[in-house]
Amino acid sequence: MISSGMKSIYANSVYCIRKLLPWRCRLFGSTASCEQRDFAASSSSSLLDDFSRYCYQRDLPRAMETMVEMHARGNWADSVTYSELVKCCLSRGAVEEGRLVYRHLCFGRYSPKTFLLNVLLNMFVRFGLQGEAEELFDKMPERNVVSWTTLIATYANTARSDRALELMTLMLREGVEPNGHTYSAVLKACGGLSKLRELHCSALKVGLESDVFVRSALIDNYSKLGEMNDALRVFGEMATGDLIVWNSIIGGFAQNDEAIAALNLYKSLKRFGFKVNQSTLTSVLRACTSLTLLELGRQVHVHILKYDQDLILNNALLDMYCKSGDSEDANQVFSGMAEKDVISWSTMIAGLAQNGFSHEALKLFDQMKASGTKPNYISMVGVLFACSHAGLMREGMLHFRSMKKLFGVEPGREHYGCIIDLLGRAGKLHEAVKMIEEMKCDPDAVTWRTLLSACRVHRNTDLAIHAAKQVLRLDPEDAGTYTILSNIYASIQRWEDVTEVRKSMRVGGVLKEPGCSWIEVNKKIHAFIVGDNSHPEKDAINGQVNRLSLRLRELGYLPDTNFVLQDLEGEQSEDSLCYHSEKLAMAYGLMNLPREKTVMIRKNLRICVDCHVFAKLLSKLEHRKIVIRDPIRYHHFADGTCSCGDYW
């Protein structure tokens, strides 16, 4: 008879158990309840003492030698000593020795207890020997919550979430009650919101509401699904403070681009007198990054100087400086890093490329390869972005065509996007279309928007209409593309189509996102929304825009009223162009920032041609550096030119 505790977890369990039954009888049969000491012959006590000493001293070679001797004499030590030996194997990565310990314990006249089998199970898992772990698990006469949790955790960590959840079900079916360890492991594997809520409920039922590990796992999962209300509720129910739970919620807001909430929580955390650590600061930096709060980020930089060798923190710092358009400080952090991983290199390459330093980015890519760091999918997005940004057709194609062979990177949407951008910039629109047809993955709205952008610059109306329709098919909420499409139809007098586009926009309830620009002055964010006059200094700002506009006209600035193929922030008239949010932000920056500071602006929509000309001329007139970061790329204006080369 096979007892329920021996039931195999595998589909072909009957076969599995039959095959193993003789082994099982020999090992776990009649002697199953024997204690280790019973086997120790009195004459061997000094051998066992030696063994125990070697194990606790972490002298692996001598311990193994003694173990072999013991095996020959039929002696066994106690479980705790063996667990020390396994720890020793693990810390040295001694796989073969570990296997030998396993054979010594499981293939002889000895019956290891569940505790010891769990230790061995964990050892196999740690060594990445999944097959051997499963085999052992399958053969265990009794599996407790630790055995199940150990295996569930490996599946959860190797992103085999279906298997982890399945094991949890089997565990419950066998009547083994899960604990906090189990939930924090299985939560890592939970895919959707409904499964998460289900696990959340059952964890509460088992009485785990105060387990901080479960709490942080729940917060983390709700955050990943963007359910910040749920995450906040779980956080708020915490009676005692726990730094990691705080880190989870701060990280959650930072990842969901709710930077203000993240920063406020960070402030309360400090007010409560908590000592924060690297993880907290990494999330705080990420929050600063998403708001382009360069000055606040610099302040955080001062606080993290004591962690100057922390790789992840340095990577976040790098990204903060890159995204804030400060490639000099990014370079400084980068060159000061003792250890660099693929993320450090990728961040820096993409950062340089986005800031218009394509050649520096490509030089860095050469250094990366020379350093022995293997580029991955994301690294190649940065490299191709650098090529497209500088119009380096030959080089871009070369990297694109060779990356699979050289680095095993299969080209994906983002890579194709760069190539389409590259071809589009060169005016090779039909080759760009061919590239879309060649894609193995389905093109998405971003892909078609890239083509649409190329059509806009090269004034190809027919193709633009096609691309715009594709964008709207894939993303029917994209207000900007409706506007472009309607403008195109208007320009070729297809009034019925104009009406049609406007109508479908109305029917679909698509609202145009108002243009918004942000600028940091005195560590505070000032937001300028088109049509919003609530800024206390609005009169002074409007006056400044008008004055600048007049002075720029002397330099040849003419408001660009050719709106065709453009998605503008506001109404389409010369008058309203003056009040595009980035112009207001530029004016405000010039009024309030010291002369040596770069005017750094972030905006939610892409910059229009008129504002682009305005910014270029302004940088020359005022001898100021201006950076405008739109959702796709950054425009560095200096001395009358822009790093984007007037293509975006």
Add this chain to the structure above:
DNA sequence: ATAGGGTTAG
């Protein structure tokens, strides 16, 4: 005595 949490790049 064996199993558990948070942080970085497109």
